[in-house]
Amino acid sequence: MITLKGLHKTFNAKSGVVKAVDDVNIEIEKGEIFGIIGYSGAGKSTLIRMLNLLERPTDGTVSIDGMDLSRLKGKELRKARQEISMVFQHFNLLWSRTVKENIAFPLEIAGVSSTERKKRVDELVKLVGLEGRENAYPSQLSGGQKQRVGIARALANNPKVLLCDEATSALDPKTTDSILDLLVDINKQLGLTIVLITHEMHVIRKICHRVAVMENGRIVEQGHVLEVFQNPKEDITRDFVNQLADPGDIHKTLDHLAEEYPEGKVVNLTFVQESAEKPLISDVLRKFAVDINILQGKISQTQEGAYGKLSVLLQGEEKDIQEAIAYMESHHVGVEVIQNA
């Protein structure tokens, strides 16, 4: 549905030429939630702004449903843009307008009659869960409610694509989750294609079907979320995946264990889908002469199934440990020896 081909954007800054986006090629399917993750300065904002031509590519094409946006100008471009809406990190609401007046704004611009507008605003208020707050001003709303207004406004003209520019970065974790749940609901109910940019792997884990990792303007890795989580190829991707493990004091624990059990092996196990739901640890304990000490673990859901990470200390003869590791690998569990004491 969305095809980005050979996309480049260079800026002539005072400090010299900046390649903000460098040869990006992505194909996004209809109805999919596609996430682009990267650190600050990676080029995410520039890339997402090229999807609705807020930023014009220096080179390459952006096509939506086969239509090359980069060729459109004036009226045609404005019309095409109605199909590609955007939600912003800092909401970008009109502070002197109430919730319903903010949501009605894009309908006014599109020339929708006042009766139709009222009907549509009522639907949207319900859709985003803002009943009872219609007449409030943005300053009277919580961050999550403000973003709900932003989402309702973005959906007003029935777009085909919703672009989310760090839509939850200004929100606390609980509110972030409620907004992410809302985006999943909308994606399912309306079959809307969602493209989001973020620096948080939690956002990718919770709602995306596929992910692209961006570094220095380039997409260095992309794929289905669970595949990328289980088998990250690039160092930067591994760093992002490790955000999910919440290591806390794990390094201190590892040092301590290394001293106490010099014959042990600390390993990170990664489980996805079915392997996350099987009693693998008890199987290993039954079949092999090893002891397992669980150091930390977490299991969470993605759009495509369960994803679990477990750090354990394996103790026993080297041969038995190796056999246990081979057994786990043969059951589609990722095994990474993180410390060879």
Ligand SMILES: Nc1ncnc2c1ncn2[C@@H]1O[C@H](COP(=O)(O)OP(=O)(O)OP(=O)(O)O)[C@@H](O)[C@H]1O
């Ligand atoms: N209008 C501009 N003029 C000059 N340089 C720019 C411009 N916009 C972006 N850049 C540069 O392009 C690079 C990518 O910026 P971009 O904002 O797209 O990254 P990002 O991944 O979205 O980071 P952040 O989350 O911090 O916004 C940076 O080096 C930035 O300084």
